[in-house]
Amino acid sequence: MEFSLPEIHEISVDVDGRQFDGSWYVVLQDMIVNYNGFTASTNGCPSNADEVAKGMLRQLVAAHYVRPESIPAGLPPSVREAAHRYINESLEESQAASFVASFGKAERGALLHRQLSWMCVNALAMIVPAWKYMCDGNAAEETYLDLRQWLGDPSHPVDWKSATTPAVATRDGLRVGDCDACRLEPIASAVAHTARYLQSADPADATESLESADEAYDEGCHSRGAPDRFSKWLVFDVLPRALACRPIEALG
DSSP states (O other): OEEEOOOGGGOEEEETTEEEETTOHHHHHHHHHHTTTOEEEOSSOGGGHHHHHHHHHHHHHHHHOOOGGGSOTTSOHHHHHHHHHHHTOBTTBOOHHHHHHTTOOOOTTSHHHHHHHHHHHHHTTTTGGGHHHHSSSOHHHHHHHHHHHHHHOTTSOOOHHHHTSOOOOEETTEEOOSTTHHHHHHHHHHHHHHHHHHHHOOHHHHHHHHHHHHHHHHTTOSOTTOOSSHHHHIIIIIHHHHHTTOOOOOOO
């Protein structure tokens, strides 16, 4: 007997005492491919549809959900808790601002400001290599390299007016306006807000930097074999190096 599975927004499952539905963004792409509009063939009856759907959702959540004990040890409790929420955020509710705020107030030039500056700069490493493949020049990666070098050596010259202004991507002398713009514009925004954060220590700039980098990452601006989402890469790979004020090499 054939029957149609219910819509993804109509089902939910409990994992670790938390409710997940099919709109949870880290499984949404899998749902689109493997679930939404799918018709299952079974020897059962239509009443099995909900259980079939929930079984699929449980498998997808298990593949993507990061449990609290997996968050790197040694972080302050408030940061570990915020990192866990950040990694498992939903599409509708960004946790980037709460994650940045969990570190506390960073005074300009203080150690915490340097650490969060390294976090924002290192977060660019995965996305900036994509720039040169979609448009003329390599402005994003060049600015990223300048910012990284400046963090290690403040005597390194940086054109801060240019660095803090989102670069305009052009191709054959014309501004890129096709589907590549949805990848290039968040890269430009992430670089510019990172530069602003280095100068301002304003958590709003750090938040915007991470959210823009996340947007570019979600658009496919990352290396092959990268984690399934930006926030996971940030917490597990970028953050430990940032807290030690160490760079990540450009990727891609």
